[in-house]
Amino acid sequence: xxxxxxxxxxxxxxxxxxxxxxxxxxxxxxxxxxxxxxxxxxxxxxxxxxxxxxxxxxxxxxxxxxxxxxxxxxxxxxxxxxxxxxxxxxxxxxxxxxxxxxxxxxxxxxxxxxxxxxxxxxxxxxxxxxxxxxxxxxxxxxxxxxxxxxxxxxx
Amino acid sequence: xxxxxxxxxxxxxxxxxxxxxxxxxxxxxxxxxxxxxxxxxxxxxxxxxxxxxxxxxxxxxxxxxxxxxxxxxxxxxxxxxxxxxxxxxxxxxxxxxxxxxxxxxxxxxxxxxxxxxxxxxxxxxxxxxxxxxxxxxxxxxxxxxxxxxxxxxxxxxxxxxxxxxxx
Numbered sequence: 001x002x003x004x005x006x007x008x009x010x011x012x013x014x015x016x017x018x019x020x021x022x023x024x025x026x027x028x029x030x031x032x033x034x035x036x037x038x039x040x041x042x043x044x045x046x047x048x049x050x051x052x053x054x055x056x057x058x059x060x061x062x063x064x065x066x067x068x069x070x071x072x073x074x075x076x077x078x079x080x081x082x083x084x085x086x087x088x089x090x091x092x093x094x095x096x097x098x099x100x101x102x103x104x105x106x107x108x109x110x111x112x113x114x115x116x117x118x119x120x121x122x123x124x125x126x127x128x129x130x131x132x133x134x135x136x137x138x139x140x141x142x143x144x145x146x147x148x149x150x151x152x153x154x155x
Numbered sequence: 156x157x158x159x160x161x162x163x164x165x166x167x168x169x170x171x172x173x174x175x176x177x178x179x180x181x182x183x184x185x186x187x188x189x190x191x192x193x194x195x196x197x198x199x200x201x202x203x204x205x206x207x208x209x210x211x212x213x214x215x216x217x218x219x220x221x222x223x224x225x226x227x228x229x230x231x232x233x234x235x236x237x238x239x240x241x242x243x244x245x246x247x248x249x250x251x252x253x254x255x256x257x258x259x260x261x262x263x264x265x266x267x268x269x270x271x272x273x274x275x276x277x278x279x280x281x282x283x284x285x286x287x288x289x290x291x292x293x294x295x296x297x298x299x300x301x302x303x304x305x306x307x308x309x310x311x312x313x314x315x316x317x318x319x320x321x322x
């Protein structure tokens with residue numbers, strides 16, 4: 001139920017009419033699972049969204065960014081906790097996913113940081129989040145908004 | 156440092172003045188964070204809420220406080236709204252910058268303001284949960300990412316410290 005499969009439009013373009021297009025491998029086999037986010041208090045605070053991004057294809061894919069109508073500045077961030085127990089957050093940069101591998105965006109690690117919210121994140125609603133890949137391919141997933149105190153996609 | 160050696164004056168989310176004496180007499184679980192924190196803070200407060208649910212009636216003996224390291228944005232009203240989404244036992248504390256520095260120093264908690272794009276800022280901060288016994292003695296910490304099954308026994312240790320302190 002939480003599994004949303006999106007195939008890139010690039011796949012359709014490549015196969016359409018047997019067109020011979022130079023190797024332009026799109027993220028045609030990316031599966032996004034268990035996407036969820038937490039409701040926000042108003043619009044001033046940044047939101048966060050979590051999911052598992054699985055590369056089911058034969059080629060590596062590289063996630064380079066995000067886009068969503070919900071937030072002006074969505075970025076993949078990573079929380080790190082050092083040996084002294086101090087947590088910090090910074091932009092994660094590009095994320096390469098090898099064929100058959102997956103990357104988990106989960107609390108306390110990688111997350112989609114949704115800065116400059118354009119509207120409050122309301123429990124029970126969803127929002128579209130587009131993952132942008134290095135070759136121009138895109139995958140859009142509908143992310144459910146759970147409660148502020150949610151701990152995972154099943155909450 | 157024991158709570159009995161600390162000196163700070165803060166305000167809880169209901170506007171009451173609080174200090175070390177608010178905590179002494181009952182075991183304490185405390186966490187530093189800020190309400191503009193999208194990841195670690197709601198996750199930890201959810202974890203704490205889950206531990207309190209697991210403890211059931213035992214949890215009623217505990218002081219549970221969430222102390223902001225971002226008093227500029229985390230007013231009493233902001234703390235009140237934020238803690239209302241989590242377990243009702245969780246109290247939210249804020250106060251003047253200098254007093255936040257004193258409590259953090261007493262707890263040996265670190266925090267730092269970090270500028271972000273567009274003139275905003277975020278806070279780096281100690282994400283461990285601190286546990287003190289009823290007499291105010293530091294017992295242990297629950298580190299971030301520590302498996303949940305370790306947390307509740309640690310909280311029970313802090314609860315038992317109360318009995319030891321009383322004898």
